[in-house]
Amino acid sequence: MKILSVSTATSNLSVALNENEKIIVEKNEHDERNHSEHLDPLINEILVDHNLTLKDIDRFAVAIGPGSYTGLRIGITTVKMFGSILNKEVVGVSTLQALAKSVTDNDTVIIAGLDARNENYFAGGYVLDENQIPVNVIADGHYHIDVLLENVKAYIENSDYKKIIFVGNGFEKQDELIKELDIQYSYGTDEQNIVHAGLIGQLAIEEEPVDPDKLLPRYLRRTQAEVDWHKRTGNPFGPDSDYVEEV
Structure with a gap:
């Protein structure tokens, strides 16, 4: 194929x-x-x-x-x-799953993320199955870094995994916070981070x-235009398809 x-x-x-x-x-x-x-x-x-x-x-x-x-x-x-x-x-x-696919370590939790500014990240956690397919174990979402790391810590504490790798962009600037996890961690290479x-x-x-x-796109957060539309019309947020059609 x-x-x-x-x-x-x-x-x-x-x-x-x-x-x-x-x-x-x-x-x-x-x-x-x-x-x-x-x-x-x-x-x-x-x-x-x-x-x-x-x-x-x-x-x-x-x-x-x-x-x-x-x-x-x-x-x-x-x-x-x-x-x-x-x-x-x-x-x-x-x-995020595509980012996680760049990692080949089966004994590592993969945190894939994109810097969303203001200490926020589009991120999710993955582990590799027996076929080297990244399986989502921390839901893809729009997280403040504190909330993301709380989720990472909770998952690690309830699993057999003892290592983490962060792939994507913007994580290195959170190094001091990441150190507080007190877990072995690393950052992706330039090739893994794209x-x-x-x-x-x-x-x-x-x-x-x-x-x-x-x-349809999975934005993981509302666009500012969509938020403004909701405020203006009072209509509830619908699926992305509804909004795309209206635009």
Whole structure:
């Protein structure tokens, strides 16, 4: 099965071609403000280099969040379009699970996160199963660092795991607080700290395809526009699909 995967969730733009679990090629560009301009050329470059067209792809996969609001929409809209026009399978993969997939230590709790500013993080905790698939054990969410570390400590105390690795960005600046956990810990390498489309492709094998129209971003918090809309209208928050349609 040929899988084309993309991530536009962070400042690192990533596109990959997988043949089942094997990563055939992955290309990465750090261009936070230009994902919309660079994504299609990068996809085309990969296809041309491997004598393929979009019709040859069996499944499209994309990081669905958390991440940049604008970035997520770029990647998700592209994959939805491919799936709809070509009648191909599409799947969404958690950005945090993709980050966690970069770790291969089975005896370690993986805390994957993205700096959300003001001491907050989009983060979740993972452990690897027997197939090296990251399993979510601390729910993906929008956490203040104090709450996140409380959750990490509680999980460690009730498990057999004695080591932690933090992957993503912004954790190093919390080093003094992390030390207070009194647990062996480390930070990811530069390669582990970016979202790799090739790893999204590997995770996409086990995901159930969805109707392209139902492929939606997982922001993990409300946008300011949505909060303002709620205040203005008094209407209750609905699922992301309701809000996206209204916009």
